[in-house]
Amino acid sequence: MGNQVNELARGIIAGEEKALAKGLTFIENRKSGYRELLDSIYPEVRSCPIWGLTGAPGVGKSTITNYLVDSLANRSERIGVIAVDPTSPFSGGAILGDRVRMMDLAGREGIFIRSMASRGALGGLSPAIMDAVSLYQAFGVDRILVETVGVGQSETDIVSLADTVAVIMMPGTGDDVQTIKAGLLEIGDIFAVNKADLEGAETLAGLLQSMLSSRNGDEKWVPPVIKLVASQGQNLDTLLEKFLDHQKSLEKSGQKEKKEKMRNEMALKMHLQARFQDLYLGPLLGTEDWEKAIKSINRREKSPAYWAEKLISRSD
Amino acid sequence: MGNQVNELARGIIAGEEKALAKGLTFIENRKSGYRELLDSIYPEVRSCPIWGLTGAPGVGKSTITNYLVDSLANRSERIGVIAVDPTSPFSGGAILGDRVRMMDLAGREGIFIRSMASRGALGGLSPAIMDAVSLYQAFGVDRILVETVGVGQSETDIVSLADTVAVIMMPGTGDDVQTIKAGLLEIGDIFAVNKADLEGAETLAGLLQSMLSSRNGDEKWVPPVIKLVASQGQNLDTLLEKFLDHQKSLEKSGQKEKKEKMRNEMALKMHLQARFQDLYLGPLLGTEDWEKAIKSINRREKSPAYWAEKLISRSD
Numbered sequence: 001m002g003n004q005v006n007e008l009a010r011g012i013i014a015g016e017e018k019a020l021a022k023g024l025t026f027i028e029n030r031k032s033g034y035r036e037l038l039d040s041i042y043p044e045v046r047s048c049p050i051w052g053l054t055g056a057p058g059v060g061k062s063t064i065t066n067y068l069v070d071s072l073a074n075r076s077e078r079i080g081v082i083a084v085d086p087t088s089p090f091s092g093g094a095i096l097g098d099r100v101r102m103m104d105l106a107g108r109e110g111i112f113i114r115s116m117a118s119r120g121a122l123g124g125l126s127p128a129i130m131d132a133v134s135l136y137q138a139f140g141v142d143r144i145l146v147e148t149v150g151v152g153q154s155e156t157d158i159v160s161l162a163d164t165v166a167v168i169m170m171p172g173t174g175d176d177v178q179t180i181k182a183g184l185l186e187i188g189d190i191f192a193v194n195k196a197d198l199e200g201a202e203t204l205a206g207l208l209q210s211m212l213s214s215r216n217g218d219e220k221w222v223p224p225v226i227k228l229v230a231s232q233g234q235n236l237d238t239l240l241e242k243f244l245d246h247q248k249s250l251e252k253s254g255q256k257e258k259k260e261k262m263r264n265e266m267a268l269k270m271h272l273q274a275r276f277q278d279l280y281l282g283p284l285l286g287t288e289d290w291e292k293a294i295k296s297i298n299r300r301e302k303s304p305a306y307w308a309e310k311l312i313s314r315s316d
Numbered sequence: 317m318g319n320q321v322n323e324l325a326r327g328i329i330a331g332e333e334k335a336l337a338k339g340l341t342f343i344e345n346r347k348s349g350y351r352e353l354l355d356s357i358y359p360e361v362r363s364c365p366i367w368g369l370t371g372a373p374g375v376g377k378s379t380i381t382n383y384l385v386d387s388l389a390n391r392s393e394r395i396g397v398i399a400v401d402p403t404s405p406f407s408g409g410a411i412l413g414d415r416v417r418m419m420d421l422a423g424r425e426g427i428f429i430r431s432m433a434s435r436g437a438l439g440g441l442s443p444a445i446m447d448a449v450s451l452y453q454a455f456g457v458d459r460i461l462v463e464t465v466g467v468g469q470s471e472t473d474i475v476s477l478a479d480t481v482a483v484i485m486m487p488g489t490g491d492d493v494q495t496i497k498a499g500l501l502e503i504g505d506i507f508a509v510n511k512a513d514l515e516g517a518e519t520l521a522g523l524l525q526s527m528l529s530s531r532n533g534d535e536k537w538v539p540p541v542i543k544l545v546a547s548q549g550q551n552l553d554t555l556l557e558k559f560l561d562h563q564k565s566l567e568k569s570g571q572k573e574k575k576e577k578m579r580n581e582m583a584l585k586m587h588l589q590a591r592f593q594d595l596y597l598g599p600l601l602g603t604e605d606w607e608k609a610i611k612s613i614n615r616r617e618k619s620p621a622y623w624a625e626k627l628i629s630r631s632d
Contacts, residue, residue: 035621042619056372134619172488264613264620269597271624276592279628281585297580303358303450304580305351308587312595 005033009040012139017112020139024114027131030274038131041138047260048137049247050144052162054187057149059170060194063230064239065147066105071240073110077143080136081105081113084129084148112141127270130161130263159187160266163259164246166190166239169208171200185211188223190242196227196234221249284311321349325356328455333428336455340430343447346590354447357454363576364453365563366460368478370503373465375486376510379546380555381463382421387556389426393459396452397421397429398445400464428457443586446477446579475503476582479575480562482506482555485524487516501527504539506558512543512550537565600627 008026011019023041027034051068055061069079105111116129129146136144148158158165167188172195184191191212193205208225224242228235250256284290293307324342327335339357343350367384371377385395421427432445445462452460464474474481483504488511500507507528509521524541540558544551566572600606609623 035619035625038619038621042622043616045616131621261610261614265610267620268609268613268623271620272597272600272628273589273592275624275628276589276596280592281588284588293584294577294581297584298577300359300361303351303354304583304587305354305447306358307584308591309351312588312591 002033002036005036006040009037012041012135013044015140020112020135023135023139024132027135028114028116028128030128034131035271038134041135044138045134046137046140047256048141048143049164049256050133050146050162051243051247052146052148052158052165053168054148054158054165055168055170055194059168060228060230061147061149061168064166064168064192064194064228064236065145067230067233067236068240068243069105069111069145071237072143073105073108076110078110078141079112080133080139080141080144081111082129082132082136082144082146083113083115084146085115085117112136112139127267127274130267130270133161134267160263163250163256164189164243166192166243168192168194169204170195171198171204189221189246190239191223191225192228192239193225194228194230197229201227220253221246280312318349318352321352322356325353328357328451329360331456336428336451339451339455340448343451344430344432344444346444350447351587354450357451360454361450362453362456363572364457364459365480365572366449366462366478367559367563368462368464368474368481369484370464370474370481371484371486371510375484376544376546377463377465377484380482380484380508380510380544380552381461383546383549383552384556384559385421385427385461387553388459389421389424392426394426394457395428396449396455396457396460397427398448398452398460398462399429399431400445400462401431401433428452428455443583443590446583446586449477450583476579479566479572480505480559482508482559484508484510485520486511487514487520505537505562506555507539507541508544508555509541510544510546513545517543536569537562596628 008019008023012023023037026037053061053065053068065081065083069081072079106113114132116132117126133144133146146158146162165188167184167190169184169191170193191208193201193208195201196205205225205227212223212225226235226238226242228239230236247256250259289311293302293311296302297304297307324335324339328339339353342353369377369381369384381397381399385397388395422429430448432448433442449460449462462474462478481504483500483506485500485507486509501524507524509517509524511517512521521541521543528539528541542551542554542558544555546552563572566575605627609618609627612618613620613623
């Protein structure tokens with residue numbers, strides 16, 4: 001095991017594509033030894049900008065991501081892409097694993113794409129996503145793009161992961177004010193209204209603009225609102241510029257470093273939770289103690305709160 | 317503290333509305349003593365159907381929930397509503413806390429509404445939501461409705477919470493196939509295409525129908541697809557009927573009990589995690605050990621995986 005992990009780590013650090021792919025799978029499946037792998041590559045992690053794109057399904061995220069990745073690759077950058085998919089509650093795997101949305105880019109020189117499930121076994125942003133970022137950074141990419149589907153939870157998680165977040169919206173999804181209120185204002189560094197040729201695009205963009213102007217004003221960066229017609233390539237260059245502008249602004253203000261520290265704290269918390277799960281929760285499932293607790297809860301004798309206390313003190 | 321908790325538990329069990337409201341706040345804020353409260357009311361928890369509604373913002377969930385709650389209340393049922401809101405990544409609170417969507421119903425006899433944040437401090441479905449269900453059930457409601465906003469994560473969580481899940485969709489949100497693929501097929505017991513007077517509704521409903529027909533076939537229940545124009549009250553009665561039908565089907569097949577057991581297992585896991593957080597993770601934050609670990613991670617000396625192992629073995 002140790003040798004295999006060392007070999008893998010060496011390959012990743014040396015920039016071998018096959019090792020990267022294998023390492024990402026290793027990390028995602030939480031195979032034994034993944035902690036050693038992370039530990040081996042960690043000193044070689046090199047900071048790079050992490051960009052995030054989020055929005056509801058169907059707003060055109062894939063088209064936009066394709067453009068960004070393509071443009072950056074044309075500038076001879078090496079790009080790591082992580083496409084975060086909603087997790088199936090049944091299989092536990094990513095649902096869009098078979099997705100075609102990145103087909104155009106896959107296999108191109110300097111472009112590395114991985115689709116990953118959004119959440120860990122017990123909920124929350126999957127720690128594997130954060131570890132995949134480290135792997136890309138040890139392998140040596142110039143930039144990482146993370147695309148998450150969703151309005152609800154995953155899009156709030158992206159804030160702790162990415163330096164710069166673009167929220168993609170589109171007109172005509174009904175109650176626009178509600179959509180906007182649902183946490184997105186706080187999340188985005190850039191707002192894009194895609195399908196701007198559709199009715200309601202002006203209204204949505206205007207609404208966004210006015211809501212953003214009332215956002216907490218002690219920031220240096222005022223999030224721009226951009227109208228796109230991504231399918232026709234319209235204004236995508238402006239979006240790319242805004243990403244680059246925001247990145248410069250972060251570097252200048254020292255926020256980049258601050259964000260990195262926050263990301264590290266988050267990673268440590270996630271690994272502590274994973275550890276708890278592996279060491280205590282996992283081994284507990286199905287034991288006599290566990291079954292006794294479940295039975296008692298089913299009979300409504302004692303509450304889950306009671307049994308959690310009992311079981312955790314027993315494992316000390 | 318003990319006395320206050322006892323008093324609260326007594327009030328909830330006696331069906332006092334004020335005690336319920338206070339208890340729900342107690343549970344949501346995780347005030348010290350909330351475990352004792354849960355434990356005190358737990359033997360009085362009475363099973364009742366739990367219905368879930370989920371869908372992206374703007375699809376009309378609120379109108380639909382309003383109708384269902386209104387109809388059931390007119391049948392002299394007591395209804396507990398939990399409106400699950402996306403959590404702000406910054407304030408940690410629910411974002412739509414000020415929402416108006418349930419205004420019509422609030423304060424009506426036999427209708428109890430609580431808006432709650434979707435997630436716990438460390439991600440995942442907030443355990444408080446599950447505990448709120450227990451509180452409602454000890455208080456004595458005939459039915460619980462849980463409404464979650466979101467396509468992504470929260471809607472997969474609803475499966476572990478509700479007996480019956482209705483997925484609400486609408487036409488015109490772009491890439492319908494992608495929308496449908498994003499895990500929703502596996503989640504819904506009932507599918508509703510709202511705003512069925514809009515272009516594309518037929519196509520969406522047809523697509524859903526054909527995709528559902530290829531869903532794993534060893535089930536007794538075939539999820540119906542209903543077309544609604546909720547704003548005009550169109551077909552909402554059919555939706556209510558389907559909810560009642562599914563509930564009967566669950567009771568007949570013994571699935572209701574099975575779902576309850578799964579819910580209990582989930583609740584125990586959540587409480588164990590909360591316990592871990594309170595006992596280990598919380599006290600660790602900001603300590604000398606913690607700061608040392610963060611510094612080492614920031615300097616890329618050792619990985620989060622390494623430090624998680626170190627820190628957790630130290631706390632044993």
